[in-house]
Amino acid sequence: MSKINKIKKIYVVNSGKGGVGKSTIASRLAFLLNKQKYKVGLLDLDIHGPSITNIFNISNPPLVKEGKMLPYQNNGLKIVSMGMFVEKDKAFIWKGVILKGIIKQLLNDVEWKELDFLIIDTPPGTGDILINLIQEIKIDGVIMVTTPQAMSKADVRRSLNMIKQLNIPITSLVENMSSFTCPHCNEKISIFKHDDSNILSEYSIDKHIVLPFELNYNDSIFEDIEWNIEKELTEVVKIL
Numbered sequence: 489m490s491k492i493n494k495i496k497k498i499y500v501v502n503s504g505k506g507g508v509g510k511s512t513i514a515s516r517l518a519f520l521l522n523k524q525k526y527k528v529g530l531l532d533l534d535i536h537g538p539s540i541t542n543i544f545n546i547s548n549p550p551l552v553k554e555g556k557m558l559p560y561q562n563n564g565l566k567i568v569s570m571g572m573f574v575e576k577d578k579a580f581i582w583k584g585v586i587l588k589g590i591i592k593q594l595l596n597d598v599e600w601k602e603l604d605f606l607i608i609d610t611p612p613g614t615g616d617i618l619i620n621l622i623q624e625i626k627i628d629g630v631i632m633v634t635t636p637q638a639m640s641k642a643d644v645r646r647s648l649n650m651i652k653q654l655n656i657p658i659t660s661l662v663e664n665m666s667s668f669t670c671p672h673c674n675e676k677i678s679i680f681k682h683d684d685s686n687i688l689s690e691y692s693i694d695k696h697i698v699l700p701f702e703l704n705y706n707d708s709i710f711e712d713i714e715w716n717i718e719k720e721l722t723e724v725v726k727i728l
């Protein structure tokens with residue numbers, strides 16, 4: 489397994505199932521690390537729902553210069569998404585062999601230059617993308633995103649078991665949409681019935697970050713909304 493030249497740390501963001509906030513967490517994390525002056529790349533390999541193009545409002549395919557793909561840049565944050573290669577709102581069937589080649593290209597033929605962190609958003613679950621990726625490069629840690637209810641955590645266990653079998657460190661568990669605070673009475677309300685089993689000790693996960701459900705959350709990273717989790721969220725990676 490190779491380490492990509494000039495990239496210090498590679499973190500994968502995964503979830504047991506879709507819709508739990510994986511792409512949101514991956515983009516916010518990359519955005520915040522970049523804001524803290526780290527050199528950061530964000531690679532969206534979620535072939536089924538590449539939402540990072542929407543979050544960053546990207547509509548063009550990457551430019552190619554001297555055989556290298558140039559990432560889209562947002563204040564220095566370098567972004568490449570599978571969504572840049574398909575027409576907006578169109579489904580595309582990626583065949584296994586093609587996918588393997590594409591992953592290799594996106595890792596090696598993109599002009600990432602020097603990076604402190606590459607954050608990779610993957611499709612939910614334990615599919616081909618994650619397996620190909622793990623075979624291709626050395627991953628420093630997986631950030632697993634879940635919501636608190638039991639079903640979601642059952643799916644997370646399947647993913648965690650596979651990642652553990654492949655000897656990849658699971659560095660943190662992000663429990664998203666855990667509770668919300670009533671804007672009228674300020675009471676903190678749990679949204680789902682919590683699953684009390686202890687995933688953290690079972691899988692020796694050090695970091696557990698619990699994030700609230702944000703009312704009127706807007707997907708666009710450019711929206712100036714309050715997301716009071718900056719410090720907490722960046723703790724999911726080991727700061728260099």
Ligand SMILES: Nc1ncnc2c1ncn2[C@@H]1O[C@H](COP(=O)(O)OP(=O)(O)OP(=O)(O)O)[C@@H](O)[C@H]1O
Nearest residue numbers: 506507508509510511512537665700701702705707
């Ligand atoms: N903490 C939060 N509070 C409110 N809304 C949230 C929060 N986290 C995510 N969302 C919203 O939930 C929806 C799903 O989020 P997101 O696309 O990040 O999930 P995902 O796990 O990546 O899904 P998929 O696997 O289908 O791509 C989005 O509309 C996002 O804005």
